[in-house]
Amino acid sequence: MTGFVIWAQDSKVRNTWLGNWRDLVQLQTQPPLVKDVLLRSPSDHFSLGRSLMMRLIGPLLPRRRLVKDDDAGIPTMVVNDQTELDGLVDDLRIACERSPFKVSVVFRGQSQEHRLPDRRDLVAALVTPYSDVRDHSVAPSLYRHYDAFLNDPAHFRAFASHMLDWNFYSDLVFGDPVSYFTLDGQPYVPKPLTGPATASCQVFAGDRSDLPRAFDGVEPHSVWTVTNPNGSVIDTYVKRHNLAFGNVRRNLVLQHYGAPTPYIDVTRDIRVAEWFAFNKMTVEPNGLSTSGMLPAPFSDSAIYAFLVPEGLVPMVETERLVTPDQALRPHRQNCAVLGGAGNLYRNAASRFIGLKIKFADGFRPMGLPTARHLFPGPDEDDMLKRLLANSEAPDDLPKRFPVYWFPE
DSSP: OOOEEEEEEETTEEEGGGGGGGHHHHHHHHHHHHHHOOSSGGGGGGGGHHHHIIIIHHHOOOOOOOOOTTTSOOEEEEEHHHHHHHHHHOOOOOOOHHHHSSSEEEEEESSSSSSSSOHHHHTTTTTTTTOOSBBBBOHHHHHHHHGGGGOHHHHHHHHHHHHHHHHHHHHHHHHOOEEETTTTTTTTOOOOOOOOOEEEEEEEOBBSSSOOGGOOOOOEEEEEEHHHHOEEEEEEEEEOOHHHHHHHHHHHHHHHHOOSSSOOESSSSSSHHHHHHHHEEETTTBBBBBEEOOOOSSOOEEEEEEEEEEETOOEEGGTTTOOOTTHHHHHHEEEEEOOOOTTTTTTTGGGEEEEEEEEOOTTTOOSOOOOHHSSTTTTHHHHHHHHHHHHHOOSSGGGGOOOBOOOO
């Protein structure tokens, strides 16, 4: 549920944002300390990361740091050299460990800061009452590209078809996102059939409460009974259709190998975030890519530190989705995917920005990985190899979103 409701009441224009009701309900299940830190006023809902930084993580830092808000209200620090940056990252991790409830810090490097469109005229007309501040934009790639295909219905159909192709490529690699269990819940492998048999099933819909937020959703399951021609039962098991898990895992592949998705990628490795902050990538229509370091000083670059309270943010670690043998690139980049955005609230992830890191003129990065390490070729990365083999398409739209990689 998302969108805004605006109404007149007591000679004033009132409004409410529907998208936060899910979060508000979840907050009510949290300990009082969590609620007090995150949400002291309704406007705090749009800056949960800032609330964590200023009210909890900042005071727990081992060393006092000079932090100033930028014009969008984001706590900002300037680092002078690599040693100072590494020390800041260590302090953020120590502060998260000291937190009375579980908070993680992850990073996203950008070679340039982006802001949301200027909507002051719409704010004055009470159309977009929450857009009085030009927030930092970390809108996912799907919504950054989406609008370019809206003017021509045929073009939009081609865009949608291409996204389905990408989903198909991912499903070819992973197969049907299902798992099998015995009737008492133990992992199970169905018996192979060696002769004539009859299978029947009962289908149930159930919402699992043990899933992390990013895996939320109805997880239907079916109970299968297999009998031989004499009517004797030869196998029975539960087949659980892991729709939410399959969707997140599919989007991990799309996100890291070239397709636009509703997720943003973040990393736990500050060197990876630095590489993306200080390098410019160029992707050719055939997917072959090059990169080069930007010239110093890095005044346009920034690294965002997202503060992620467990259970309240739809973030999933790479390790929960794929193994290095299946997809090496996201493991090399030590990535996670952060969701929560939608077409009506594209910038949802910005709520969790706790700190923006900027760089003094004399800053020079040290010890950054190479592009070839972060983007291993098809000789190392089985996912890339299989995507390159499957991603042929009859029209020219895939050239807009090719499977990209760095050659030797």
